[in-house]
Amino acid sequence: MSDEQAAGDTNHELSGTVGGNAWQIRDVHGDIHLGPGTPPPRVPRQLPGIAGHLVGRDRELAALSGVRAAGARVAVVSGVQDAPGVGRSALALHWAHQAAAAFPDGCLYADLRGSADAPPVRAEHVVHRFLEAFGVERIPPDSDSRLGLYRELVADRRILVVLDDARDADQVRPLLPTGPAAFAVVTARRALPALYATDGARPLVLDTLDAAAARELLAPYLGADRLAAEPVDELALLCGRLPAALHLLGPYAAAMPLDTLTAGLEERLGLSRIPDLAGKLAAVQEWQRQVSTADSRPRISLARAHNPALLPIAAVAMSATTVAVWTDTLGIATLLAVLYLAARFTLLGLGLTWFRRDGDRASLGLGLVAGSALGSVADALTSIHARGDILGWLQFLAVVAFVALLILRLAPLPRPHRPPLLPPSRRPLAYGVIIALAAQFILLFVGIPSAYSTASLIARAGALGALAPFAALGGLCLLVALTTVTGPRLRAFVPAALLAFAVPELFLFLGSLLLGANFTYVGASVAVLGGGATLFTLFQSAALAALTGCTLLLLRTASPRR
Numbered sequence: 351m352s353d354e355q356a357a358g359d360t361n362h363e364l365s366g367t368v369g370g371n372a373w374q375i376r377d378v379h380g381d382i383h384l385g386p387g388t389p390p391p392r393v394p395r396q397l398p399g400i401a402g403h404l405v406g407r408d409r410e411l412a413a414l415s416g417v418r419a420a421g422a423r424v425a426v427v428s429g430v431q432d433a434p435g436v437g438r439s440a441l442a443l444h445w446a447h448q449a450a451a452a453f454p455d456g457c458l459y460a461d462l463r464g465s466a467d468a469p470p471v472r473a474e475h476v477v478h479r480f481l482e483a484f485g486v487e488r489i490p491p492d493s494d495s496r497l498g499l500y501r502e503l504v505a506d507r508r509i510l511v512v513l514d515d516a517r518d519a520d521q522v523r524p525l526l527p528t529g530p531a532a533f534a535v536v537t538a539r540r541a542l543p544a545l546y547a548t549d550g551a552r553p554l555v556l557d558t559l560d561a562a563a564a565r566e567l568l569a570p571y572l573g574a575d576r577l578a579a580e581p582v583d584e585l586a587l588l589c590g591r592l593p594a595a596l597h598l599l600g601p602y603a604a605a606m607p608l609d610t611l612t613a614g615l616e617e618r619l620g621l622s623r624i625p626d627l628a629g630k631l632a633a634v635q636e637w638q639r640q641v642s643t644a645d646s647r648p649r650i651s652l653a654r655a656h657n658p659a660l661l662p663i664a665a666v667a668m669s670a671t672t673v674a675v676w677t678d679t680l681g682i683a684t685l686l687a688v689l690y691l692a693a694r695f696t697l698l699g700l701g702l703t704w705f706r707r708d709g710d711r712a713s714l715g716l717g718l719v720a721g722s723a724l725g726s727v728a729d730a731l732t733s734i735h736a737r738g739d740i741l742g743w744l745q746f747l748a749v750v751a752f753v754a755l756l757i758l759r760l761a762p763l764p765r766p767h768r769p770p771l772l773p774p775s776r777r778p779l780a781y782g783v784i785i786a787l788a789a790q791f792i793l794l795f796v797g798i799p800s801a802y803s804t805a806s807l808i809a810r811a812g813a814l815g816a817l818a819p820f821a822a823l824g825g826l827c828l829l830v831a832l833t834t835v836t837g838p839r840l841r842a843f844v845p846a847a848l849l850a851f852a853v854p855e856l857f858l859f860l861g862s863l864l865l866g867a868n869f870t871y872v873g874a875s876v877a878v879l880g881g882g883a884t885l886f887t888l889f890q891s892a893a894l895a896a897l898t899g900c901t902l903l904l905l906r907t908a909s910p911r912r
Contacts, residue, residue, distance in 0.1 A: 391503055392485035394456040397446050397512065404444040405593070406563025407437065410556060414445045414535065417552045424526055424534045424551035428541045433627035434465065435594030436556045438537040439514050446512050446535060453533070455507035458483060460525070464517030465539045473524040480525075497524055505529045513537070519544035558591040558627065567593060571600035572608075580608040588612060590627045595634045602641070619839075661759060662702055664752040668726055669695050671745035675733050694854040698722035701850065713839040716760075717846025723753055724819040724851050731818070771833055779907070780831035782900035787824045789893040794820065823851050827901045845902055852898045859891035 404411070417425045429436035450457055460476045463469075474493040477500045481489050484503055490496050504511075508531040516522045516538040526534050526549055536542065536551070545551035559567065564586035569577050585608050589595035603611055615621055619633040673691060697718050704715025730749040733742035774780035794817055826844050 392456075392483070393454075394458055394480070394483035394509075396459040396483055397443065397450065397457045398459060400440070400443050400447055404437075404440055405567045406559045407441050407444070407556075410441055410554065411445050411448070413554055414441075415449070417554065418449075418533050420552075422550055422552045423530075423532065424536060424545060424549055425554055426542050426545060426551050427535065427537045427554045427556060429539065429627075430555055430557045431627050432540045433590075433592070433631070434539060435592040435627070435631045436558060437593040438556055440593070441556065442512055442514065442535045442537050446510060449510065453508050453510040455509045456483075457510045457512070459512045459514070461514045462516045462521055464515045464521065466515070470517045470521060473521055476525055501528055504532055507532065509533075510535070515539070516542065518542065519549075523549065559586070559593060559596075560591070561586065564591045564596060567596050568600060568603060571604040576608070581612065582608060584608075585612045585615075588615060588621045589634055590630045592627055592631055595631050598634055598638045602638075661705075661752070661755050664748070664755050665698060665702060668745070668748040668752045669698070671741070671748045672726060672729055674741055675729070675745050690854050690857045693857055694722055694725055694850075697850045697853065701846070713842035714846045717843040717848075718850045719756065720843070721823070721847035721850025721852075723749075723756060724823055724847070725854055727753065728819040774831065777831075777904065777907075779900050779904045782896060783827050783831035783904065786893050786897035786900060787827055789889070790820070790897060791817070791824070793890050793893065819851075823848065824897075827897060830901050830904050841905060845905055848898055848901055852894055855894055856891060859887055859894065 414425055414427075427438045427442055429438055446457060446459075458480050460471065460479065462471045462476070474496065477493070477496050478489060480500055481496060481503075486499065486503075490499060504527040506529050507527075509527060509529075511525065511527055511532065511534040513522055513525055513534060513536045516536050518538075519542045522536050522538075522542065522545065536545070541553055541555070542551070543553075546553065561583055565577060565582050568582055568586070572580070572582070585599065585603065586596060589599065599611070599615075615634075615637065619637055621630055621633060624630050624633060669691075672694075676691060701715045701718025701720075701722060704711045705719055706712075707715065726749045730742075730746040734746050772780075774784065826847060830844060
């Protein structure tokens with residue numbers, strides 16, 4: 351700079367050729383970044399596709415539009431009786447597709463799995479997927495930063511957020527958009543009142559379909575002629591007019607007369623006697639699973655095994671050999687053994703009679719037969735270790751023949767499915783079942799080997815095989831304690847099987863307490879003649895009574911009700 355230049359002037363010189371823009375900059379504070387800049391966020395379009403036409407929900411679709419028009423930011427769609435299968439997700443998605451044009455900045459969707467067997471989706475994972483949908487390349491590593499970025503992206507945008515199958519308000523609240531032009535539709539099994547006061551949500555409760563809508567839903571399966579001529583309303587009413595149940599039954603309605611289908615459903619499931627919608631849907635789903643897999647399963651049944659006379663004959667043989675084995679006990683404690691055998695075989699005979707009936711009575715009969723069979727299996731396993739003579743082996747073979755015929759009579763066996771698990775903390779009685787079952791096993795593990803104290807180690811270990819039937823019964827009790835038993839047939843089977851096994855056992859424990867030093871019943875059909883153990887027997891009988899009582903109370907308190 352020359353001396354003639356005034357202070358503060360700058361000498362501007364440009365040398366060479368510039369192939370672009372040139373900037374004149376006097377003062378620079380910080381860094382200079384030259385480039386294309388940050389691209390605008392993508393417009394997310396996450397709505398899943400929808401199948402077919404939504405039947406009977408025009409009023410509810412208009413109600414959703416009305417909620418948005420009234421200025422609310424959130425609509426919560428739930429079902430009557432908190433029931434599944436009323437069409438919450440279908441309504442939300444149909445409305446979202448119809449209204450998508452009103453949200454030019456995009457539509458976000460997440461299945462939160464709130465009512466599924468698997469753990470629900472965490473909000474922070476949903477936020478991560480939403481940021482990916484916006485095209486964010488550098489997603490913050492911590493959840494708070496991700497949530498802040500998500501809220502910043504949706505703050506001033508006209509965007510729709512569909513949160514399907516939410517579990518509770520805490521799962522949903524971080525995902526709700528905060529901008530005035532955004533709107534969220536939340537579906538949940540139960541209403542979420544916590545969102546109404548704090549987040550401006552408005553409820554929409556879905557009822558079941560009316561008669562006309564149910565007929566419209568079944569029309570594609572039946573056609574106009576059958577729709578007019580057959581008892582469509584009776585079938586729809588039987589399954590509570592639940593859209594999910596009607597869609598499950600539609601293909602079967604297309605393949606057989608409706609009166610045949612309706613009569614079969616009522617006979618096997620007793621749908622008219624299930625008071626709540628959740629129970630009806632669960633029964634229809636279980637029936638559909640069994641029917642859809644029956645043709646693909648290998649059949650192990652034999653034609654002659656279904657002869658109705660074989661099972662009673664096998665039961666008589668099993669009873670006769672059991673009475674013969676108990677002859678020694680009859681000599682020591684006649685009344686005790688008579689009461690025990692009378693209880694067992696009365697319940698067995700009643701079960702065989704009911705087993706040939708239809709509906710719930712057949713499930714009760716099967717439970718009585720199964721519980722009696724478990725007791726006989728324990729008897730037989732104990733006999734071949736305690737006696738080892740021909741009579742003991744005859745009893746064992748008679749029991750095996752009865753159990754085999756029973757299994758063949760039931761074949762093809764239904765494929766088991768995993769019921770939804772419930773933590774014991776939600777039902778305190780479940781702790782009673784678990785504690786009583788653990789006490790029973792501990793006492794049996796202690797008592798059975800001591801009852802064979804003079805036998806060889808192998809014989810004492812083999813005698814523990816008598817615990818196998820009790821383990822099967824304990825599995826049923828745990829099923830009641832840790833899961834939701836919804837099927838009407840299973841709800842009838844479990845208490846019948848439990849009582850058929852437990853009542854004769856309690857007779858033996860009671861007799862052991864009364865006879866004192868002459869007779870001690872250890873459990874699992876193991877008895878010791880002489881040498882009383884009153885305290886041990888008292889603990890055993892108390893544990894079995896507690897196990898039975900807690901299981902039956904759990905079934906009763908968890909019975910379907912509104």
